[in-house]
Amino acid sequence: MAAPPAPPAGGPDADAPGMHMQRDDRGPGMHRGPGPLKELDLTREQRQQIDRLMREQMHERREITQSYLEKMPAADQKAMRDEIEAKRSKTDSEVRALLKPDQQKQFDEIKKKEDERRAEWAEFKAWKAAKTAKAQ
Numbered sequence: 174m175a176a177p178p179a180p181p182a183g184g185p186d187a188d189a190p191g192m193h194m195q196r197d198d199r200g201p202g203m204h205r206g207p208g209p210l211k212e213l214d215l216t217r218e219q220r221q222q223i224d225r226l227m228r229e230q231m232h233e234r235r236e237i238t239q240s241y242l243e244k245m246p247a248a249d250q251k252a253m254r255d256e257i258e259a260k261r262s263k264t265d266s267e268v269r270a271l272l273k274p275d276q277q278k279q280f281d282e283i284k285k286k287e288d289e290r291r292a293e294w295a296e297f298k299a300w301k302a303a304k305t306a307k308a309q
Contacts, residue, residue: 210223242250269280 213219215223242253245253265284269277272280
């Protein structure tokens, strides 16, 4: 029996559409800046705890969304995913256009890695679904 494909680094939510995170003191959903908490002069420990709570909340929201998505007809699921992907791609193009040439090259490398992780995750999910279907 073949070993399952490994889930991509960063877990399932790290590369979900709209779920990109910066890897600094800001948590998920805070990538536009420190937000309203910036005025609180939080300690590093407090920021870490808040980041953990924000990640948990993001994960819970994703689970809720996924549970409703699974109840939709397959055609509607595909349409929704395609629309999200189109918007993500458009935003990526707009962001890239704002960058200097050296930044564009780095941005392209980052996007390539994200696409690879996304493909690995899709492969893992397909393997898991097949395994679950086989067990039933």
